[in-house]
Amino acid sequence: MNDFSKKDTQTGKERMAALMEGKPLDRVPFNPCSIGFSARIYGIDRGRFYRNPETAFDAGIHLMKTCPWMNTKPSYGWADRGSWEFGGKVVWPDNNRFIAPCSVPFIKDPGEISSLPDPDPETAGMNPLVDSFNTLSRGHGFPASLPGGTPTTLSAGIVGRENFLRWLVRYPEAIHALQEKVTRFILNTAELTIKKHGGENCSVFCGVPMESNQLISPGRFEEFAKPYIKQIFSLYRSAGVKSVVVHLCGDHAANLPHWHEIDLPRRTVFSIGNEMDLEKTGADIGSSHILAGNISSTLLQQGSVEEVVKEVSRCLDAGMKHPGGFILMPACEFPPDTPMENLDAIARTLYEKGYYS
Amino acid sequence: MTKDKEILDGLADAVLAMDEKRAKSLAEEVIKRGVDIREAVLEGLSKGMEEVGRNYNNGTYFVSEMLLCSDAMNAAFDVFKPHLKGTEFLSKGRDIIIGVVQGDIHDIGKNLVKVMLESVGFTVHDLGTDVPLERFIEDAQRVNARIICLSTLMTTSMCQMERFIQTLEERGIRDRYKILVGGSPVTQSFADAINADGYADDAFLAAKKARELMET
Numbered sequence: 001m002n003d004f005s006k007k008d009t010q011t012g013k014e015r016m017a018a019l020m021e022g023k024p025l026d027r028v029p030f031n032p033c034s035i036g037f038s039a040r041i042y043g044i045d046r047g048r049f050y051r052n053p054e055t056a057f058d059a060g061i062h063l064m065k066t067c068p069w070m071n072t073k074p075s076y077g078w079a080d081r082g083s084w085e086f087g088g089k090v091v092w093p094d095n096n097r098f099i100a101p102c103s104v105p106f107i108k109d110p111g112e113i114s115s116l117p118d119p120d121p122e123t124a125g126m127n128p129l130v131d132s133f134n135t136l137s138r139g140h141g142f143p144a145s146l147p148g149g150t151p152t153t154l155s156a157g158i159v160g161r162e163n164f165l166r167w168l169v170r171y172p173e174a175i176h177a178l179q180e181k182v183t184r185f186i187l188n189t190a191e192l193t194i195k196k197h198g199g200e201n202c203s204v205f206c207g208v209p210m211e212s213n214q215l216i217s218p219g220r221f222e223e224f225a226k227p228y229i230k231q232i233f234s235l236y237r238s239a240g241v242k243s244v245v246v247h248l249c250g251d252h253a254a255n256l257p258h259w260h261e262i263d264l265p266r267r268t269v270f271s272i273g274n275e276m277d278l279e280k281t282g283a284d285i286g287s288s289h290i291l292a293g294n295i296s297s298t299l300l301q302q303g304s305v306e307e308v309v310k311e312v313s314r315c316l317d318a319g320m321k322h323p324g325g326f327i328l329m330p331a332c333e334f335p336p337d338t339p340m341e342n343l344d345a346i347a348r349t350l351y352e353k354g355y356y357s
Numbered sequence: 358m359t360k361d362k363e364i365l366d367g368l369a370d371a372v373l374a375m376d377e378k379r380a381k382s383l384a385e386e387v388i389k390r391g392v393d394i395r396e397a398v399l400e401g402l403s404k405g406m407e408e409v410g411r412n413y414n415n416g417t418y419f420v421s422e423m424l425l426c427s428d429a430m431n432a433a434f435d436v437f438k439p440h441l442k443g444t445e446f447l448s449k450g451r452d453i454i455i456g457v458v459q460g461d462i463h464d465i466g467k468n469l470v471k472v473m474l475e476s477v478g479f480t481v482h483d484l485g486t487d488v489p490l491e492r493f494i495e496d497a498q499r500v501n502a503r504i505i506c507l508s509t510l511m512t513t514s515m516c517q518m519e520r521f522i523q524t525l526e527e528r529g530i531r532d533r534y535k536i537l538v539g540g541s542p543v544t545q546s547f548a549d550a551i552n553a554d555g556y557a558d559d560a561f562l563a564a565k566k567a568r569e570l571m572e573t
Contacts, residue, residue: 099511099514162424162464162468165420165424166425166428169421213419215421216420217416220419220421250541297542298512298547300512301512302512335513337512337516
C-alpha cells in the first residue's frame with residue numbers, strides 16, 4: 001500500500017474542511033461509501049452489523065484505522081426502508097450474506113393508505129438503532145445522521161416498488177397521500193434528531209434510488225418526488241444543516257434541472273452512479289456544489305487490477321476538472337466482496353494521479 | 358381491413374394503451390371467433406410489446422408504463438393460456454426458468470423479462486426472488502428447461518451467477534442449459550468472464566437473445 005503520508009500535506013479532516021470551504025486541496029479525497037465492506041474488514045456479517053449499532057460503529061472506526069488514506073467515518077443505515085417503520089416487516093441479512101436489510105411491502109391496495117397510522121418517530125423501525133448510532137457518533141466528534149432516504153424510497157418499501165410505479169399512473173391521489181404521510185414521518189424523525197444534537201452537528205446522506213430515470217420520468221419526479229424532498233430540505237436548511245450528500249443512484253440526468261429548485265446548502269456533495277457522466281453532471285450542478293463519483297461498482301468487484309486503475313484514472317481525469325471540487329467515490333456502496341488488490345489499485349492510482357500539484 | 362386483422366391490431370393497441378379491460382375483451386373475441394391464437398399472440402400482443410419497447414428506448418415510456426402494458430398483455434394472455442396448452446406455441450422444449458439469484462429481492466427487471474419471454478411463446482417458470490442455486494437446478498431438471506435466466510440488481514449477488522455456472526460444470530451438466538444473465542450491474546464482459554451463454558441489456562433484448570439461444 002502506498003504511503004500517503006509522504007505526499008499528503010493535509011490531514012483527512014483538513015482536506016474535507018478545505019473542500020467544504022472551497023479552498024485548495026493537496027489531493028482528491030476518497031470516500032469509499034463503505035457499509036458492508038466495513039463489516040467484512042471487521043470480520044462480521046451484516047446481520048450482526050445492522051442489529052448492533054455499537055458493533056457497526058466499531059467496524060467503521062476499524063476501517064478508518066486500517067485505511068487512513070480514505071476519508072471515511074463510521075456509517076450506519078440502509079436504503080430499503082419504510083415497511084418496518086409503518087408497521088410491516090424487515091428481512092435481516094443473516095448467515096454471512098452481504099446484503100442490506102430489506103423492506104417487506106404490506107400495503108396491497110391503494111385504499112389501505114388512508115388508514116396507515118402515523119408512526120412514533122421515537123420507536124418506529126430503525127429509528128432507535130439510528131439514535132444509538134448517532135449518540136456514539138456525537139460522542140466521538142462525528143455528526144449525527146438525519147433521515148436520508150427520500151419519501152419515494154420509503155413509500156415504495158411500504159407498497160412495493162412495482163405497485164408504487166403502477167399507482168403513479170393509476171392512483172396518483174393515493175401516491176400523493178402516501179408521500180405526504182411518509183414525509184411527515186421523516187420530518188418528525190428529523191426534528192427529534194435536530195432537537196437532540198443541534199442542526200449544525202447533523203449531516204445527511206440522501207440516497208435517491210427510486211427516482212432514477214430508468215424507473216420514472218422527469219415529469220413524475222417533478223410531480224411526485226420533488227415537492228416532498230423540498231419540504232425535507234427546507235427543514236434542514238432552517239435548522240442550519242450544512243453537510244449534505246445527495247447520492248443519485250442510477251441515471252438522474254433528466255432530473256438534474258429540478259434539483260436546482262430544491263433549497264440545498266452551498267457545497268452539497270452530488271455523488272453519482274456510473275450511468276451518469278461526471279463532466280456533464282459537474283456542469284449541471286455548477287461550481288457551488290461538490291461532485292463525487294463514480295467508480296463502477298461492478299468493476300471494483302469483478303474487474304482486474306488493470307481495469308480498476310483505468311476506471312479510477314477516468315474518474316480522476318473527469319472529476320478533477322470540476323471547479324467546485326471533487327471526491328473520488330464508488331458509483332454506489334463499496335462492494336463488500338471487492339478483492340483487496342482492487343482496493344490497492346484505487347490507492348495506487350489516487351497516489352499517482354490524484355494530487356493537485 | 359378484415360375483422361380478424363382489426364382484432365389483432367386492437368390487441369396491440371390495447372397493450373400499448375395499458376388498457377387491461379380492452380385487451381381481455383379482445384382476447385375473448387379471438388376465442389369466440391376462432392382466430393388463430395398463435396397469430397393473436399405474435400401479431401397482436403407481441404407487436405404491442407415491441408412498440409412498448411420502442412417507446413421505452415426513445416424515452417416516451419418508463420418502467421411505470423411498461424408494467425401497466427405488461428398487465429394488459431397478461432390479461433389477454435391469461436385468456437389464451439388454457440387454449441394454448443398442448444399446442445405448438447407452448448410445445449415442450451420451450452420452457453425457461455427465471456429468477457433473481459440468492460441475496461437479492463429486486464425483481465422489476467426479472468418480471469419484465471418474464472412478460473417479454475411469454476409474449477414470444479416461451480413457457481416461463483418464475484422462481485421469484487432470493488432463489489438458492491440448488492432450486493434453479495432442481496426446477497430446471499423438473500421441467501426439462503433449456504434456458505435458465507438469472508437476474509440481479511446488486512453487485513453483492515453477482516457472484517451467485519458465477520457460482521451457479523461453476524456448479525453446473527462441476528456436476529457435468531453445464532451443456533444441458535443455456536444461461537442468460539442480466540440486471541443493472543451485469544455487463545457483457547461479466548457474462549463472458551463467467552462463461553454465461555448470453556447477456557441482455559433490457560427485457561426486449563432478453564427475449565430476442567432467448568430465441569437465439571433456443572436455436573443454437
